[in-house]
Amino acid sequence: MQDLLAGLGRALHLIVxxxxxxxxxxxxxxxxxxxxxxxxxxxxxxLGGWLAVRRFRLRRAAIxxxxxxxxxxxxxxxxxxxxxxxxxxxxxxxxxxxxxxxxIAAQAVIxxxxxxxxxxxxxxxxxxxxxxxxxxxxxxxxxxxxxxxIDGRRGLLTAALAGFGxxxxxxxxxMIVGGNIEGATRVLTTAIALETGRGxxxxxxxxxxxxxxxxxxxxxxxxWALRTExxxxx
Amino acid sequence: xxxxxxxxxxxxxxxxxxxxxxxxxxxxxxxxxNSGLAEVLVPRIAEETGVDVELIVVGTGQALRxxxxxxxxxxxxxxxxxEEAFVAAGHATHRTPFMYNDFVVLGPVADPADVTGAGxxxxxxxxxxxxxxxxxxxxxxxxxxxxxxxxxxxxxxAPEGTWYRPVGAGMGASLNTAVxxxxxxxxxxxxWLNFDNKADMAILFEGDPAxxxxxxxxxxxxxxGDHLKADAAGSVENWLVxxxxxxxxxxxxxxxxxxxxxxxxx
Numbered sequence: 001m002q003d004l005l006a007g008l009g010r011a012l013h014l015i016v017x018x019x020x021x022x023x024x025x026x027x028x029x030x031x032x033x034x035x036x037x038x039x040x041x042x043x044x045x046x047l048g049g050w051l052a053v054r055r056f057r058l059r060r061a062a063i064x065x066x067x068x069x070x071x072x073x074x075x076x077x078x079x080x081x082x083x084x085x086x087x088x089x090x091x092x093x094x095x096x097x098x099x100x101x102x103x104i105a106a107q108a109v110i111x112x113x114x115x116x117x118x119x120x121x122x123x124x125x126x127x128x129x130x131x132x133x134x135x136x137x138x139x140x141x142x143x144x145x146x147x148x149x150i151d152g153r154r155g156l157l158t159a160a161l162a163g164f165g166x167x168x169x170x171x172x173x174x175m176i177v178g179g180n181i182e183g184a185t186r187v188l189t190t191a192i193a194l195e196t197g198r199g200x201x202x203x204x205x206x207x208x209x210x211x212x213x214x215x216x217x218x219x220x221x222x223x224w225a226l227r228t229e230x231x232x233x234x
Numbered sequence: 235x236x237x238x239x240x241x242x243x244x245x246x247x248x249x250x251x252x253x254x255x256x257x258x259x260x261x262x263x264x265x266x267x268n269s270g271l272a273e274v275l276v277p278r279i280a281e282e283t284g285v286d287v288e289l290i291v292v293g294t295g296q297a298l299r300x301x302x303x304x305x306x307x308x309x310x311x312x313x314x315x316x317e318e319a320f321v322a323a324g325h326a327t328h329r330t331p332f333m334y335n336d337f338v339v340l341g342p343v344a345d346p347a348d349v350t351g352a353g354x355x356x357x358x359x360x361x362x363x364x365x366x367x368x369x370x371x372x373x374x375x376x377x378x379x380x381x382x383x384x385x386x387x388x389x390x391x392a393p394e395g396t397w398y399r400p401v402g403a404g405m406g407a408s409l410n411t412a413v414x415x416x417x418x419x420x421x422x423x424x425x426w427l428n429f430d431n432k433a434d435m436a437i438l439f440e441g442d443p444a445x446x447x448x449x450x451x452x453x454x455x456x457x458x459g460d461h462l463k464a465d466a467a468g469s470v471e472n473w474l475v476x477x478x479x480x481x482x483x484x485x486x487x488x489x490x491x492x493x494x495x496x497x498x499x500x
Contacts, residue, residue: 197406
């Protein structure tokens with residue numbers, strides 16, 4: 001109990017004093033995860049829409065595979081990305097290992113199936129409502145997907161926020177491919193792991209509180225930006 | 235969209251740091267980082283050699299793997315047999331031993347296995363095994379893990395049973411586990427002195443020469459690729475065996491105690 005209170009106190013102290021190192025790693029956490037999320041959405045949202053409107057033979061198998069990939073263990077993704085980007089691996093010449101780019105790649109792989117799956121579920125229900133209308137208007141397949149993406153933006157926001165939440169709190173993969181280098185690839189989660197290893201539970205917990213606060217802030221900001229969940233509207 | 239400036243600020247941090255100084259990557263053991271010595275040496279290296287050393291903190295086993303793959307420019311580890319094999323395999327041109335610290339046997343203050351009364355380090359281990367008192371092993375192929383295995387071998391036994399718990403984690407995480415279980419554990423002195431969550435654990439056995447822990451610097455063989463910064467690795471090596479390094483290493487104190495001793499051949 002004492003440790004928990006000390007952690008809250010430490011978090012407050014870090015925020016009030018605008019600790020420069022904290023700001024740096026917080027911005028890096030946010031930058032890496034938002035970039036990974038942008039990539040995951042660019043792939044996952046159209047993929048989800050496509051799976052909702054398109055009927056093909058292996059559709060059920062594709063959806064089952066997608067849902068299974070949600071459970072990809074981050075540490076395995078990290079290891080595979082490491083082996084690909086290692087100097088002795090196939091993409092080694094790019095020299096991306098132990099850079100934020102490698103962390104973005106790992107996080108994007110981890111959350112794309114999650115974003116695509118939730119997006120698919122949201123748009124599948126919407127497609128049931130829009131099917132006759134869009135067919136009668138002779139909309140092309142991509143026009144149909146675009147309509148679903150626009151009108152289903154609340155469900156898609158949920159997909160994006162779920163992806164954000166999984167990526168920002170992820171530690172196993174970014175530790176392996178980023179290396180937790182101070183001033184280069186250290187993010188909130190790897191800093192928490194480091195401080196826990198040093199036995200400084202108060203600082204670790206303080207960083208954890210800030211991580212949770214960050215998720216909350218992003219969630220509120222995106223709801224506000226998309227004008228969803230406003231009072232008086234259903 | 236008020237998030238755009240924030241995003242832009244975040245992205246600017248993602249871009250590679252354009253610094254006048256040269257950067258190199260060095261895989262180091264958890265004990266080097268957790269002891270706090272890294273925070274003393276790395277800034278001085280940047281100041282005096284112009285080389286920005288980026289640390290990848292892992293166990294000795296993984297550090298050597300990173301060197302083998304050519305993903306780091308140098309490794310700083312503490313496991314002589316593994317280092318010599320690394321050099322023999324051509325992954326590094328040579329090894330430069332430059333400092334040592336020592337291992338200590340930690341345990342609950344109550345000391346159920348009476349480790350305090352042991353005469354030698356292997357005897358301390360034998361007593362833990364005989365009492366079947368819980369013992370946390372790093373179990374991660376690190377330098378500390380290898381030193382622990384060597385002690386069991388000297389004691390003429392292979393640790394087995396439910397009392398022996400390999401956790402496969404870094405020094406700090408393993409210490410947390412040992413504290414939580416009230417178990418015995420082998421740790422390097424520096425990490426322990428720097429550790430904040432000591433609870434009711436204490437150093438119960440120390441001082442045997444068998445607990446000597448030599449650190450060495452190994453520049454990765456530049457033949458592995460043009461991306462390797464052999465010049466920077468060379469400057470850092472020269473600095474590590476210099477008088478400045480000696481003064482900093484010998485002068486480093488944790489809780490008033492000297493924890494590392496410089497011993498490079500000059």
